[in-house]
Amino acid sequence: MKMTSLPGFRRLLLTASVAAFSASAVEAETLSMWVRESAADPGKLMVDLWNTSHDNKIELTAIPDSQMITKLATSVQAGNAPDLVSFDLIYMPDFMKAGFLTDVTDQLNADPHYANHIQAYKDIATYEGKIYGVGFTPDVSVLAWNKDLFKAAGLDPEKGPQTIAEVVEDARKIRALGGDTYGFWFSGACPGCNIFVTSPMMVAAGSKMLPKNGTDDALTGDGVKTVLEALKTMWDEGMIPANAETDTGANFVSAFTTGKIGIAGTGGFLISLMAREHPDFNYGLTVLPGVEAGQVSAFVGGDVVAIPAKGKNEAAAREFLTWVLSDDAQLNGLAKNSILTTRTDLADNEYTKGNDKVLTTAKALSVGYVPWVFHFADMVNSDSSPWIGMLQQAIFDGDVDGAITDARAAMLEIAGR
Amino acid sequence: MTDAAAPLRRPRVRRGEYLAGAICVAVIAIMLWPLVMSAFASFKSPAEAASVPPTYLPHSFSFDNYREILTYHAGLFSYVWNSLSVAGLTILFCLALSVPAGYALARFPLPGKEVIFLILLASMMLPFQALLIPLYLLLNDLGLMASKPGLAVLHTILQLPFSIYLMRNSFEAIPKEMEEAAVVDGASSFFALRRIFLPLVAPGVVTVALFAFITSWNEFIGALILMNHEDSFTVPVMMTGVMTGNFGAINWGGLQASVIISILPCLIVYLLLQRYYISGLLSGAVK
Amino acid sequence: MVYVAPALLFVAVFVLWPLGHLIWLSFTAKSLMSGPDDAVAFVGFDNYARAFGDKNFWRAMTFTLTYTAYITPILLVLNLALALLVSKNTPLRRVTRTVVFLPVVIGLASSSLLWYWLFDQQVGLFNRLLVDMGVLSEPLVWFKKATTGQFAVIISVVWKVVGFGMILMVAGIQAVGNDVIEAAMIDGASAWKRVRRIIIPLAMRSIVLATLISAIGSMLAFDQFYLMSGGGPRGQTFTTVYWIYQSSFVRFELGYGAAQAVLLMIVITSGTAMQLWLSRKGQK
Numbered sequence: 001m002k003m004t005s006l007p008g009f010r011r012l013l014l015t016a017s018v019a020a021f022s023a024s025a026v027e028a029e030t031l032s033m034w035v036r037e038s039a040a041d042p043g044k045l046m047v048d049l050w051n052t053s054h055d056n057k058i059e060l061t062a063i064p065d066s067q068m069i070t071k072l073a074t075s076v077q078a079g080n081a082p083d084l085v086s087f088d089l090i091y092m093p094d095f096m097k098a099g100f101l102t103d104v105t106d107q108l109n110a111d112p113h114y115a116n117h118i119q120a121y122k123d124i125a126t127y128e129g130k131i132y133g134v135g136f137t138p139d140v141s142v143l144a145w146n147k148d149l150f151k152a153a154g155l156d157p158e159k160g161p162q163t164i165a166e167v168v169e170d171a172r173k174i175r176a177l178g179g180d181t182y183g184f185w186f187s188g189a190c191p192g193c194n195i196f197v198t199s200p201m202m203v204a205a206g207s208k209m210l211p212k213n214g215t216d217d218a219l220t221g222d223g224v225k226t227v228l229e230a231l232k233t234m235w236d237e238g239m240i241p242a243n244a245e246t247d248t249g250a251n252f253v254s255a256f257t258t259g260k261i262g263i264a265g266t267g268g269f270l271i272s273l274m275a276r277e278h279p280d281f282n283y284g285l286t287v288l289p290g291v292e293a294g295q296v297s298a299f300v301g302g303d304v305v306a307i308p309a310k311g312k313n314e315a316a317a318r319e320f321l322t323w324v325l326s327d328d329a330q331l332n333g334l335a336k337n338s339i340l341t342t343r344t345d346l347a348d349n350e351y352t353k354g355n356d357k358v359l360t361t362a363k364a365l366s367v368g369y370v371p372w373v374f375h376f377a378d379m380v381n382s383d384s385s386p387w388i389g390m391l392q393q394a395i396f397d398g399d400v401d402g403a404i405t406d407a408r409a410a411m412l413e414i415a416g417r
Numbered sequence: 418m419t420d421a422a423a424p425l426r427r428p429r430v431r432r433g434e435y436l437a438g439a440i441c442v443a444v445i446a447i448m449l450w451p452l453v454m455s456a457f458a459s460f461k462s463p464a465e466a467a468s469v470p471p472t473y474l475p476h477s478f479s480f481d482n483y484r485e486i487l488t489y490h491a492g493l494f495s496y497v498w499n500s501l502s503v504a505g506l507t508i509l510f511c512l513a514l515s516v517p518a519g520y521a522l523a524r525f526p527l528p529g530k531e532v533i534f535l536i537l538l539a540s541m542m543l544p545f546q547a548l549l550i551p552l553y554l555l556l557n558d559l560g561l562m563a564s565k566p567g568l569a570v571l572h573t574i575l576q577l578p579f580s581i582y583l584m585r586n587s588f589e590a591i592p593k594e595m596e597e598a599a600v601v602d603g604a605s606s607f608f609a610l611r612r613i614f615l616p617l618v619a620p621g622v623v624t625v626a627l628f629a630f631i632t633s634w635n636e637f638i639g640a641l642i643l644m645n646h647e648d649s650f651t652v653p654v655m656m657t658g659v660m661t662g663n664f665g666a667i668n669w670g671g672l673q674a675s676v677i678i679s680i681l682p683c684l685i686v687y688l689l690l691q692r693y694y695i696s697g698l699l700s701g702a703v704k
Numbered sequence: 705m706v707y708v709a710p711a712l713l714f715v716a717v718f719v720l721w722p723l724g725h726l727i728w729l730s731f732t733a734k735s736l737m738s739g740p741d742d743a744v745a746f747v748g749f750d751n752y753a754r755a756f757g758d759k760n761f762w763r764a765m766t767f768t769l770t771y772t773a774y775i776t777p778i779l780l781v782l783n784l785a786l787a788l789l790v791s792k793n794t795p796l797r798r799v800t801r802t803v804v805f806l807p808v809v810i811g812l813a814s815s816s817l818l819w820y821w822l823f824d825q826q827v828g829l830f831n832r833l834l835v836d837m838g839v840l841s842e843p844l845v846w847f848k849k850a851t852t853g854q855f856a857v858i859i860s861v862v863w864k865v866v867g868f869g870m871i872l873m874v875a876g877i878q879a880v881g882n883d884v885i886e887a888a889m890i891d892g893a894s895a896w897k898r899v900r901r902i903i904i905p906l907a908m909r910s911i912v913l914a915t916l917i918s919a920i921g922s923m924l925a926f927d928q929f930y931l932m933s934g935g936g937p938r939g940q941t942f943t944t945v946y947w948i949y950q951s952s953f954v955r956f957e958l959g960y961g962a963a964q965a966v967l968l969m970i971v972i973t974s975g976t977a978m979q980l981w982l983s984r985k986g987q988k
Contacts, residue, residue, distance in 0.1 A: 635811025
């Protein structure tokens with residue numbers, strides 16, 4: 001707190017030698033940091049590591065995901081935002097545009113590690129040529145398959161589906177096992193789950209998803225239709241459990257981990273979850289496929305870390321951003337805890353060696369996309385969004401073309417606001 | 418349904434009594450069933466809690482769900498302490514405001530009494546969620562942000578109309594003669610309030626306190642938006658964190674344990690104070 | 705007056721002032737995503753005009769009214785039936801009263817989550833119970849349809865609040881006094897007649913109060929739908945408050961959300977006034 005009387009001076013020092021500065025802080029400060037609940041575990045690992053080697057300690061507070069935007073927006077308006085915040089990267093454009101975040105362009109451009117930062121994180125944190133944050137705890141979507149069920153259905157348990165058509169075929173064979181074994185799972189009323197695991201298949205099959213403004217392309221290309229029709233086929237033929245239609249995400253992960261689902265989209269987080277809770281589960285991971293073999297994509301998710309505007313401890317917060325990209329944070333904070341690194345030059349490291357699943361997710365991270373749009377909450381994540389409306393109208397009502405047309409119009413309306 | 422002739426009357430009444438008794442037992446069973454099931458489920462192992470189809474009685478017995486809550490982020494006791502202290506302040510605020518107001522509204526010929534009463538009840542008809550932002554900015558300007566008194570103020574807003582309504586009726590239910598006696602004795606109105614009326618409206622006071630406690634203990638969104646640090650969060654904020662995971666995944670076992678923990682204090686207070694506050698509610702609500 | 709002053713001051717500062725702020729917001733285009741120093745555009749009655757043309761707002765309003773129209777009579781009948789059942793002071797009836805009132809002391813969020821679990825198609829015990837009893841052939845996905853979803857919410861809310869109205873009515877019935885009832889019994893009035901002619905009219909005040917409280921509560925319904933149905937399927941179970949929440953915090957349009965809130969307040973206040981007026985007229 002005492003140091004805030006000299007912000008200009010400190011900033012000057014920082015830009016001059018960011019790395020060297022961290023040790024020379026005159027007086028230790030305590031920084032407050034918010035993290036959204038579902039990224040709190042990896043966030044805590046990182047912060048704990050930082051606290052062991054720095055005088056300025058960080059105090060972490062977990063905020064329930066659904067209230068993060070509200071909480072951050074109100075606190076910025078009232079001028080009592082935390083020193084650091086880690087939130088779903090997808091809200092970056094809204095926050096940057098609103099002027100809620102501190103510009104860290106000069107600092108990051110001077111940072112040699114930033115060049116190796118995963119492109120998707122650089123993109124999502126850049127607005128009008130300025131940079132406002134860095135990727136913090138990454139996640140990425142992949143496709144999981146149950147090897148035991150594949151074997152039981154006479155499929156090659158070591159080879160996951162490579163195309164959307166194969167997903168449908170394999171699911172059909174697994175469903176043929178009968179009983180309460182189903183071929184495929186998706187959470188039919190969970191907008192966030194589906195932008196994460198369903199939209200990449202559309203992108204892999206050649207579609208452009210969300211519009212940046214009222215006149216941009218939205219849901220163009222055949223990918224959207226291909227994927228919706230594949231899902232509709234699986235739904236119509238009963239390859240998907242009935243409760244998928246209303247699942248708002250409660251079973252997004254657990255449907256697969258009960259062992260009764262052949263194939264499901266999921267995230268890299270599954271690896272550590274399985275290791276912890278179902279160490280003997282026999283499953284495989286592959287990159288989300290498109291129409292032809294070799295067409296792949298993924299949704300790059302996870303959290304970015306940024307500094308809310310007018311923070312009281314900006315200088316110390318900036319040190320943390322720099323540290324996040326350091327070898328120490330990447331290897332000992334992320335990789336060591338089986339979390340992906342956000343630097344491409346460290347993707348292959350001592351901790352990932354020989355771990356096929358982690359390498360699959362690392363590959364997904366490098367080919368993945370992240371939509372840079374405003375109003376993501378309204379366009380995609382809300383319970384009444386055009387995105388989830390399209391899936392439901394197409395898959396459960398059977399009107400694929402109408403669903404796409406309606407959703408496109410609604411998305412453009414939101415983007416044009 | 419005409420009444421039977423006199424000789425037949427006694428057995429019929431008895432039969433009716435048995436029937437009413439049976440209905441009572443059925444009602445008790447229906448009302449308790451969800452709570453009992455939840456309590457059982459909270460002691461299931463996390464795997465059993467998520468098993469399909471579900472089990473009625475736990476096949477496994479484990480404290481895992483509670484252990485998870487106990488050690489969650491700042492630790493259960495921190496959340497419980499915050500909740501209790503905020504609830505304590507809320508009770509204090511509610512009583513400090515509603516007892517005198519109820520007294521005056523019931524006992525003095527105030528000009529525009531009905532209007533005042535309606536204004537005091539107005540906040541009952543407002544959607545609290547819509548007032549959040551204005552309230553947040555106001556509390557921030559008043560320096561009450563992220564403080565327990567600030568949160569208690571928020572909870573008092575929710576609970577005040579009912580408190581005032583109840584206190585007014587409790588005071589009205591006291592016979593006029595009591596007050597006149599006091600006036601004849603030359604007692605001041607404050608003295609009368611303290612010495613004569615307060616003991617008589619004790620059930621009403623307990624009821625106001627209990628409902629203030631329940632409201633404050635359970636309120637979520639205000640507590641989340643107003644408080645800024647993990648170690649100042651209350652139990653409902655913790656609950657939300659425990660049971661939701663990535664993409665809305667639900668930790669069923671954690672949900673059960675959270676529900677039980679959130680219910681338990683309310684239940685204990687209710688059962689202990691039952692006698693007082695049912696009569697408080699009776700005298701307060703009906704007059 | 706000194707005694708009312710603190711409460712009035714409190715309400716003025718913490719209710720009326722924010723309410724004024726809310727009304728002011730309703731005439732602006734204020735966004736949740738605007739910075740603290742950004743100028744706020746004054747848009748006059750635009751937000752109100754927009755609300756009148758917004759089919760989502762009307763759908764939410766209609767849904768809320770339907771929900772209120774369903775749950776209020778259900779509660780009224782159950783309240784009264786339970787009150788008649790337990791109004792005598794026998795030990796068993798006292799226990800029943802205690803138990804029925806018990807869920808009232810539980811938070812609405814906790815009870816909604818509890819029932820959300822019971823209704824779950826996979827792990828829900830209510831579904832299992834209905835299947836075991838032969839009512840359902842297989843577990844139902846309750847929130848698949850707006851009708852069953854709404855029904856599920858109503859079951860959970862009735863369970864949670866039925867005790868409150870019951871206690872009020874027990875109070876009303878007990879206030880009628882046993883002598884009046886016994887006198888009627890001696891006169892040979894049938895049970896139904898006793899209820900209809902004597903108990904109901906005399907307990908009118910608590911009946912009106914219980915109805916009013918449950919109706920206002922239903923008009924402001926939020927938690928139960930937010931937690932249980934998430935507004936689905938296809939946004940068919942958004943209540944007005946839920947939609948206001950959605951407008952303000954998901955679509956970031958604070959100004960528009962404020963205008964809808966003001967409209968809802970007008971509906972509730974006029975509804976309440978009308979009900980009070982009718983009941984007063986009925987009593988005279």
